[in-house]
Amino acid sequence: GENVEQHPSTLSVQEGDSAVIKCTYSDSASNYFPWYKQELGKGPQLIIDIRSNVGEKKDQRIAVTLNKTAKHFSLHITETQPEDSAVYFCAASDRDRDDKIIFGKGTRLHILP
Amino acid sequence: DAGVTQSPTHLIKTRGQQVTLRCSPKSGHDTVSWYQQALGQGPQFIFQYYEEEERQRGNFPDRFSGHQFPNYSSELNVNALLLGDSALYLCASSLPTGGFGYTFGSGTRLTVV
Numbered sequence: 713g714e715n716v717e718q719h720p721s722t723l724s725v726q727e728g729d730s731a732v733i734k735c736t737y738s739d740s741a742s743n744y745f746p747w748y749k750q751e752l753g754k755g756p757q758l759i760i761d762i763r764s765n766v767g768e769k770k771d772q773r774i775a776v777t778l779n780k781t782a783k784h785f786s787l788h789i790t791e792t793q794p795e796d797s798a799v800y801f802c803a804a805s806d807r808d809r810d811d812k813i814i815f816g817k818g819t820r821l822h823i824l825p
Numbered sequence: 826d827a828g829v830t831q832s833p834t835h836l837i838k839t840r841g842q843q844v845t846l847r848c849s850p851k852s853g854h855d856t857v858s859w860y861q862q863a864l865g866q867g868p869q870f871i872f873q874y875y876e877e878e879e880r881q882r883g884n885f886p887d888r889f890s891g892h893q894f895p896n897y898s899s900e901l902n903v904n905a906l907l908l909g910d911s912a913l914y915l916c917a918s919s920l921p922t923g924g925f926g927y928t929f930g931s932g933t934r935l936t937v938v
Contacts, residue, residue: 746927818865
């Protein structure tokens with residue numbers, strides 16, 4: 713089955729700087745890659761996603777890139793703000809086969825003042 | 826528009842007992858997935874329900890069972906609780922396969938003592 717590796721597990725960046733979180737996946741059939749943000753006491757919230765027919769997608773300060781050949785995908789957050797502090801999860805799914813989403817172990821992002 | 830609602834928010838049970846967790850999906854969603862999230866880990870897929878049937882299942886023992894009702898709400902049952910079952914249990918709803926993105930509830934924090 714699918715296995716998603718995520719790193720780093722913890723990331724501290726100065727407010728205003730950029731943050732990058734990287735993930736790899738094992739199943740070449742995976743074709744949907746969502747990113748979730750989880751704040752304390754809440755469930756994960758979808759912040760951006762990318763499909764396998766797209767190499768890059770951007771939404772304001774957040775961007776995702778996908779390299780299908782290398783089975784890598786990354787989350788980029790620019791101009792970080794205090795409210796970006798949270799745990800971020802990458803995930804992968806084969807939407808043609810089933811609806812199951814497999815998550816990485818998460819990255820705890822700290823935005824330093 | 827209500828999102829995904831889970832109850833209860835917190836629960837303490839004794840080892841060997843049984844527990845039932847409940848989930849109401851987001852309006853318009855008819856597929857419900859359950860995840861277990863241990864402290865500091867990513868969500869682990871338990872199973873998914875669609876049209877009142879278990880459509881797929883993750884690597885969890887038969888002690889974990891579920892049900893989906895005609896109104897799309899769902900229950901997760903865990904029998905013979907173990908200390909290791911202590912976790913945050915997340916319910917996510919979505920459109921049927923072909924739709925993209927889960928909407929998560931805030932979870933039920935289960936503590937087994």
